[in-house]
Amino acid sequence: MIEVWGRRSSSNVQKVIWALDELGLEFKRHTVGGGFGGTHDPSYLKMNPNALVPVLRDGDITMFESNAIVRYLAARYGEGGLRPTAPRALAAAEQWMDWQQLNVVPHISAIFWNLVRVPADQRNDTAIAQANARLKEVLAIADATLGSSAWFAGDQFSFGDIVLGVLYWRYSRMDGERPDTPNIRRWFEALQQRPAYRKWVMVEVGNNIAEWNANEKALG
Known part of the structure; x- marks a missing residue:
């Protein structure tokens, strides 16, 4: 196993x-x-x-x-499923997985760390503001792509959706304003219909370090 x-x-x-x-x-x-x-x-x-x-x-x-x-x-x-078979779709899945890891994850992580993982008196408000400003720019790029396809690799869900799918749930649960990205919102709503996403990703995060520690312990 x-x-x-x-x-x-x-x-x-x-x-x-x-x-x-x-x-x-x-x-x-x-x-x-x-x-x-x-x-x-x-x-x-x-x-x-x-x-x-x-x-x-x-x-x-x-x-x-x-x-x-x-x-x-x-x-x-997952050949033909989670891993696209068509070269164009496979290329897109590879591209967007790397792009998300390099361009989105650092900024969502900075916000998450400062809002949730450290005590309030240790938060770096400058880092949060900078991350939010940069996220507005990079999420607009992803939103534009999702304006012409259901998923990042085209018409089929793939591993290219996984990185942002995990982080966007966490991002959606934190306090604060988020940019208006209607195509990402539609994509995010579709993710939430997937049983595996609901089971493993849609878990409570918390809005402070005490809530995070309690949730982490409960989840195991």
Whole structure:
């Protein structure tokens, strides 16, 4: 059976277990990371010397890096589904997964960290403002793309939707104004109809560090 190491509250772990469920694959998850610890244990460091989550083991294959894991799963188990077959759609999925990771994740993460993961007296309001300003620009790019296709790779859901799908849920649950992006809103509403997304991604985040810690502990 496929095994995954990582806590459910981790956005990077959520990418992997969402993909596994979309593919209809059974898996066993081990709770490590964050407040649960375990990532510096010698046995874990043999699997991931970075001491981060997630780690995936599939038979004799053990790997880390969430995006690489999702791509591997799609290639091995989701050809024609999670992994597009048509070259144009595959190219788009690859492109948008990398684009989201580089251009969207850092800004949503900066907002999330300062609003949720640190005490209020340690928040960096300048960093939040800068991240919001940059997000307005980059989300407009994604919104324009989704104006001409249902999903980032075209008419079919693919691994190209997973990075932003995970982070956008977190973004939607935090306090604050968000830019008006009607095509992203339509895409986001479609994601919420997917059972695997509802099960693994649509979990409570919290709006402060106490709520986050409580939710992380409850999720395991």
